[in-house]
Amino acid sequence: MLAERFALLEPERPKRRERMKHFGQVYAYRNAVAHGAQRSDTSLKVRSIEADVRWAADRLMDLIEKRAVSSEDDMTELFESLKWG
DSSP: HHHHHHHOOOGGGGGGGHOOOOOOHHHHHHHHTTTTTOOHHHHHHHHHHHHHHHHHHHHHHHHHHTTTTOOOOHHHHHHHHHHOO
């Protein structure tokens, strides 16, 4: 569900599949770190993840403001509209 919502934040439909794939890579890295993986090129990956988080937060806040989201139901409706049009 997280990967799907991350992808749905992409305004350009053709790019959504790539966003979803990228989220999977980020989440795999997160799991590795959380479960004690060795540190290797950590700072580069952390900066990349930081950029992804900032992009997603900015996009979500913009959508929340434009669509006047004020409840969990509104949020669910927002993502349903992004998914189905």
